Amino acid sequence: MSPASCGPTSWRGRTPPVTTTSPPAEPAGAGPSGSGEFGRIARFFKPLAAGFAGSLGLANDAAVFGVPEGQELVVTMDAMVAGIHFLPDDPPADIAAKLLRVNLSDLAAMAAEPLAYTLATALPKSLGDDWLAAFTAGLAADQARFGIGLAGGDSVSTSGPVTLSLTAFGLVPRGRALPRKAAHNDDCLFVTGTIGDAALGLAVALGTLAPDGAESRVHLLDRLRRPEPRLAVGRGLRGLATACIDVSDGLVADLAHVAEETGCAALLESAAVPMSDAVRSAIGKDPALLVTALTGGDDYELLFTAPESARPDLARLAADTGVPITEIGRLTPGAAGEVTVLDAAGNAMALERRGWVHF
Ligand SMILES: Nc1ncnc2c1ncn2[C@@H]1O[C@H](COP(=O)(O)OP(=O)(O)O)[C@@H](O)[C@H]1O
Numbered sequence: 093m094s095p096a097s098c099g100p101t102s103w104r105g106r107t108p109p110v111t112t113t114s115p116p117a118e119p120a121g122a123g124p125s126g127s128g129e130f131g132r133i134a135r136f137f138k139p140l141a142a143g144f145a146g147s148l149g150l151a152n153d154a155a156v157f158g159v160p161e162g163q164e165l166v167v168t169m170d171a172m173v174a175g176i177h178f179l180p181d182d183p184p185a186d187i188a189a190k191l192l193r194v195n196l197s198d199l200a201a202m203a204a205e206p207l208a209y210t211l212a213t214a215l216p217k218s219l220g221d222d223w224l225a226a227f228t229a230g231l232a233a234d235q236a237r238f239g240i241g242l243a244g245g246d247s248v249s250t251s252g253p254v255t256l257s258l259t260a261f262g263l264v265p266r267g268r269a270l271p272r273k274a275a276h277n278d279d280c281l282f283v284t285g286t287i288g289d290a291a292l293g294l295a296v297a298l299g300t301l302a303p304d305g306a307e308s309r310v311h312l313l314d315r316l317r318r319p320e321p322r323l324a325v326g327r328g329l330r331g332l333a334t335a336c337i338d339v340s341d342g343l344v345a346d347l348a349h350v351a352e353e354t355g356c357a358a359l360l361e362s363a364a365v366p367m368s369d370a371v372r373s374a375i376g377k378d379p380a381l382l383v384t385a386l387t388g389g390d391d392y393e394l395l396f397t398a399p400e401s402a403r404p405d406l407a408r409l410a411a412d413t414g415v416p417i418t419e420i421g422r423l424t425p426g427a428a429g430e431v432t433v434l435d436a437a438g439n440a441m442a443l444e445r446r447g448w449v450h451f
Pocket residue numbers: 169170198340341
């Protein structure tokens with residue numbers, strides 16, 4: 093198109109288009125170096141999309157991409173809101189990492205491989221380019237680490253808190269996604285990594301817990317802000333796990349979700365639940381923190397069921413991935429979704445809550 097046919101002069105001598113409201117004029121400098129909406133997209137988001145061909149360079153109305161023969165698309169979305177999922181003053185790169193990783197954790201729980209993601213940002217007008225620069229730098233680092241690219245998104249302003257929504261697309265060989273409901277009522281229960289770090293990390297961030305030493309403090313905050321999606325374990329669980337979920341709301345709550353789907357009850361041995369030294373030492377000083385660890389959530393570990401016969405394969409998978417896999421209980425016949433948590437002496441614990449609920 094020539095400038096004569098589409099530039100601002102093309103209305104000369106004709107009636108200009110009528111608008112019922114006066115939209116804010118696009119500011120000068122809204123190009124790649126500018127700070128308006130489209131300048132921001134060009135500066136901060138287009139580079140994140142450059143490596144994913146289906147994004148079409150963010151130059152179209154939507155992304156277009158196919159699914160390779162023999163594979164299925166796995167799609168998940170999680171939103172994060174300042175004040176609910178993170179603290180408004182958290183480092184923007186950590187907020188970006190958590191937003192991407194909580195979604196990758198859902199892909200891991202389905203045994204999927206990361207492919208692409210879309211992103212919606214609702215940001216207060218007062219938030220400057222520096223925040224967005226640090227946020228997108230955090231995304232860039234994690235994109236490279238996890239092999240995923242930006243496919244598209246949406247940018248809006250809000251009069252409320254920072255609100256972010258990310259949709260992750262993954263691939264899994266046809267029919268191999270992990271179910272939540274194929275378990276038998278005598279299957280064993282396993283969890284990856286350690287539980288409770290993030291819940292205690294939140295207490296540290298809020299200033300209600302003073303951990304032993306700087307090392308514990310850094311560990312707990314890091315686990316809160318930068319969870320580790322267990323993608324390799326998830327892939328390795330294809331054909332091994334009979335049900336799988338990632339722990340976001342709390343170990344007990346998410347176990348109840350699995351149990352409900354499988355139509356079983358569950359027995360959780362709290363003494364068997366893997367915990368880091370920092371969490372163990374905090375519980376040693378304040379035993380009430382055991383319940384916080386078991387129900388506080390934000391762990392993003394995989395909780396799954398498998399028959400006893402899978403134990404040697406699971407030990408191999410843990411060795412191959414370097415991620416601990418610990419047996420913590422079993423499914424039992426009984427009311428669907430009923431979870432009994434045993435204390436170290438083998439007595440049932442009375443829990444006031446099982447995990448995080450939004451409403
Ligand atoms: N607003 C919504 N619209 C459609 N589906 C939803 C909505 N909220 C949750 N879900 C679906 O309900 C299920 C449980 O959601 P959720 O607990 O958020 O899962 P997860 O913990 O894995 O993020 C998921 O399958 C999710 O896709």
